Amino acid sequence: MRMESGKNPAHASRQPDGGATPVRGRKLGRDFYARPVLSVARDCIGKLLVHRTAQGEAAGRIVEAEAYRGPLDLAAHSARGLTRRTAAMFGPPGYAYVFRLYGTCWAMNLVTTAQGEPHAVLIRALEPVRGLDLMAQRRHKPPHSRELTNGPGKLTQALAITGDDYGRDLCGDVLYLEDAGMPRGRIGRSARINVGYAGDWAAKPWRFYERGNRYVSVAPRD
Numbered sequence: 001m002r003m004e005s006g007k008n009p010a011h012a013s014r015q016p017d018g019g020a021t022p023v024r025g026r027k028l029g030r031d032f033y034a035r036p037v038l039s040v041a042r043d044c045i046g047k048l049l050v051h052r053t054a055q056g057e058a059a060g061r062i063v064e065a066e067a068y069r070g071p072l073d074l075a076a077h078s079a080r081g082l083t084r085r086t087a088a089m090f091g092p093p094g095y096a097y098v099f100r101l102y103g104t105c106w107a108m109n110l111v112t113t114a115q116g117e118p119h120a121v122l123i124r125a126l127e128p129v130r131g132l133d134l135m136a137q138r139r140h141k142p143p144h145s146r147e148l149t150n151g152p153g154k155l156t157q158a159l160a161i162t163g164d165d166y167g168r169d170l171c172g173d174v175l176y177l178e179d180a181g182m183p184r185g186r187i188g189r190s191a192r193i194n195v196g197y198a199g200d201w202a203a204k205p206w207r208f209y210e211r212g213n214r215y216v217s218v219a220p221r222d
Contacts, residue, residue: 025180033093037119041067046184060126067206075198078118089118096168105153
């Protein structure tokens with residue numbers, strides 16, 4: 001498990017399709033992640049997820065996220081205990097937990113709360129803000145397509161987040177969250193997506209999303 005920053009190497013006026021002049025926001029520090037996972041999941045809505053690569057920088061506004069409170073939460077990977085796969089979730093808050101989703105793509109999580117408490121927030125959808133042409137090239141989609149980042153596997157492809165980012169320090173200069181002061185719409189809540197196997201845990205309203213945002217992956221039922 002990597003626990004150092006930098007092994008591998010914004011705000012805009014609200015024009016989510018990338019037409020605004022990007023302005024740098026404030027990078028979030030460790031204290032943002034070192035809180036209860038439900039608070040982090042809700043508060044990350046509206047923040048920017050930024051990834052810097054050799055190809056350039058891409059960033060999107062988080063519009064959908066889910067909280068996972070293992071090991072009791074049967075929907076969480078950490079319900080299976082400490083393994084090589086889940087080690088990052090048991091570590092300090094403010095690191096990335098990246099895993100293979102359905103064996104075909106990557107999914108990105110923020111590790112939260114405290115060391116030894118394997119809680120994480122799955123980032124489910126982004127509204128593209130910076131680097132749209134680069135995202136479009138990676139996704140083989142038009143720059144203004146909803147399909148660019150409206151799902152956990154789509155957004156990681158668009159931002160080039162892979163297994164190499166497992167254990168990445170989110171307080172470093174490669175992969176991190178920014179508070180750019182962008183306006184945020186009303187927040188909705190629902191049960192999490194595709195966790196029916198988790199029994200009663202599947203009904204927990206631990207999915208947060210920005211109401212009315214076209215990039216949200218699954219339309220709310222309410």
